[in-house]
Amino acid sequence: MIQLNINGKPCQVDVAPDTPLLWVLRDTLHLTGTKYACGVALCGACTVHVDGVPTRACVIPVSSVAGRQVITIEAVDQQRIGQAVQDAWRKLDVVQCGYCQSGQIMSAVALLAANRQPTDADIDETMAGNLCRCATYQRIRAAIHEAARALA
Secondary structure, eight states, rough: OOEEEEEEEEEOOOOOOTSSSHIIIIIIIIIIIISSSSSSSSSSSTTTTTTTTEEETTTBGGGGGSEEEEEEEETTSSSSSHHHHHHHHHHHTTSSSSSSSHHHHHHHHHHHOOOOOOOOOHHHHHHSOOOOTTOOOOHHHHHHHHHHHHOO
């Protein structure tokens, strides 16, 4: 059994220690907001926070997050920054197909936690690891600025 803390709640999972966190979240815990896309940590769709750090859940073994705080898209709105980001996403109608958006939001929240007044360059650098096939990058950038204004 592996002891986890997911979205502020302790839980135990009976899986192989090298099972990727993504599959534990989706298949064992039924938290399907974190998406599978590339499987090699290149696209960002599977981004979660591990102790506040954006982490690609598709490549991190579940055993490496035992005893650490894991936050998924399902609970990101429990924080003020997460609420502001999700509100800005809705206000600016960022989502097109939506598949990448949970990872985009998780990265945006981490950016604003570290930098409440990001420049376009800061946003582009931080968000470069999150791919969007619908190319909503301009709306994503605008939403991050909107969330930053709401948090000021």
